[in-house]
Amino acid sequence: MGSGLLGAKTGLKVRELLETLPILLLLVVLCGLDWALYSIFDTIRHHSFLQYSFRSSHKLEVKVGGDSMLARLLRKTIGALNTSSETVMESNNMPCLPQPVGLDARAYWRAAVPIGLLVCLCLLQAFGYRLRRVIAAFYFPKREKKRILFLYNDLLKKRAAFTKLRRAAILRRARQQKAPRHPLADILHRGCPLLRRWLRRRCVVCQAPETLESYVCRTLDCEAVYCWSCWDNMRQRCPVCTPREELSSSAFSDSNDDTAYAG
Template sequence: MFVKPTSASYEKGQKEVRQQIRSNRTRIEGEQVEAERYEKQYLKKIEMRCESQFTKAANKCRKMFQAAYDKCYDTVTWVAAWLLCWPMKLDFVCNIAEALGGASRCDPSKDIDPGFGEGYSYLKNSRSSFSKNFKDVRLQYKIGRIKQLRDVRDARDTAVAVMHTVNSKRAILNNILVIIKRLLAFVFLRIIIESQKYHDKYLRDIEFDNIYITKYFRRIDARRRVQEKHTLLPLKKIERKKLVDPFSLKPLKSEQKKILIDTAILLLEMLTATILILLDRLFYEALDLIRRHAKIDYLQTGKHDLYLEVKGTGMIASLLRSLLKGFNVKKRIRIERTNEVCLPRPSLMSNYYFLKIYGTYFAVWLLMLLQAYTQRLRRIICAYFYRKREKKRVLFLYNETLKRRRGFFRFMRKKVKRMARQHRLKENYNVCAVLRMNYPRTCDWLRIFPSARRTCLICEEPEPRKQSDFVECPNETCSFLYCKECWSDMGNVCLVCETENDDTSSGISEDEYGF
């Protein structure tokens, strides 16, 4: 179906067409006027530069004539200068050189290509077109799907996590040390309690810690020696194991046992510290191995060349060539990278710390050894405040020791004789002792072991390794051995031989002199 347009809409369309034609004509005329203006300005600028070059050349020529005249005038006398230097005043020659070429000497219109103004105007307008076009640029891109990584942390997060763990462990350790210090602050209470226990036992039990040969003990023995009575000093071997001189350096058997137990505990603690030191050395060796063999150096070399070429011989091509010339890049690359900064730098533990650790353990062991002797001061302190009680304790110790000595030798004499009569008295020889006795030349080295040496019949003490002073029974049929002290106490008589020759009994009860 065809609809005939009305006269109003037709006139409106014609009006818009005429306006568009008029605007295009105006724009074209404006561009032509602007192109002519740019071309006139450029020609005027070139002409002024040319005139400036001629002016500079003329001024330089005049300066040269003036310098030559001054040099000539200074060289000769004034009379000769008036005759010889006057040609240097003819500087009008410079004006003739400046006037060469006439009025058209600086006319650039014949050297400029036609259409220069239009090209420059088009180039200037293209700048705004470039800017406008770049504002409406739309980029289309597609982001690839990256696989999601789990439980991945960079070096910075790992370092923060390690520091957090170390700080938390250190806080726990500091709290434990504070608790231990507070508990150790109450150790003095144990000292007071133990002192009170010792004090009470000292006053109540006369046999408690009554094993010391004091000055009063020696005085009693000296008084009995003057009265020609039986004395105790010097002590017998069996008594020296139970009685001790407070000023002697040799510790008691009980003190030796305590020192050995404490030393074993201290050695275990030293073993723990030694293991930690060895682990530290192992850790150092591992880090040092990484430092020596994990160094990596990166070297990147190359070149970046960017060359933009504009083809053409016209004015626009020359302008674009000069404009894009600054974008040409010619760059050489040499980049060196290394991971030396990130490598560990371990350091060995200095000898000062070794000396400090093991020196502390040695000082603790010396204190443990000194403790065995400082314990003897407890009796001295109580004896100072309770003098009468101390005298009673010393008298009791002296009398009790005297009774035990008499009873022991009577008991041993009767026991040996009884076993000899019953034919049950014999020496217990082990394999080492038998080898040493049967093969004295080849197996005499076994005497370094106590089990390979013969013992005293009375006190059962093994003979010494070298220079034995033990006495063997002179009877060839008797092979029993006595130490020098027991031989003297038995009256220099072998009890076994005496029993065999004497059938009478001593009549002393075995239970009467039990030790």
């Protein structure tokens, strides 16, 4: 019974861990997608960068020759128009390029820590339930006693029901073995060694094929087949031909205690 409860708790724990698996997979997918997008945009930013440089210069100069008054007047008037300039202009497409920002280690830790806490809670949930029961038993001992008696009686009922089901299955398989086989099956069993493996009788408990070490019940009109391990587990008593009143419940269960309800 203890192994059954342990298996149930283990199954519950595994189921809860499986329920956290989609969240973990979603986190991994999102982190991977973030890294992939950052790598793509960073590659685009590095390999798509273009820079343009434009340089231009001009010089305007008017020369007036002569020493006359008109020449001097023109030199003073038109000389103000003499200009020179040089233009240098640089431009790039940096404002049009993506500027990706990668997540740092702190961001990844912030995303992973809640998932880790959730997994730890799933693993430690059974201990929390036990602690809850211990606290409740400390403050309400009579209620705890009633709970234990109820669980014990419930386990005894389940064991009795399981014993009936297993005995019924053994009886059904034994009746199927005693049923006459088709003559063709006997002919194939004798004449074709390759088919003997599938035509052999099987253990009425575990359905293992009959071997030389198998035990065949010596009771008349029974001849139920048992493998040696099942026959030993049955304490060398055939449940097919032995009356139910003579069989102890311990022959069908892992406990040596007889079925008795606690009050």
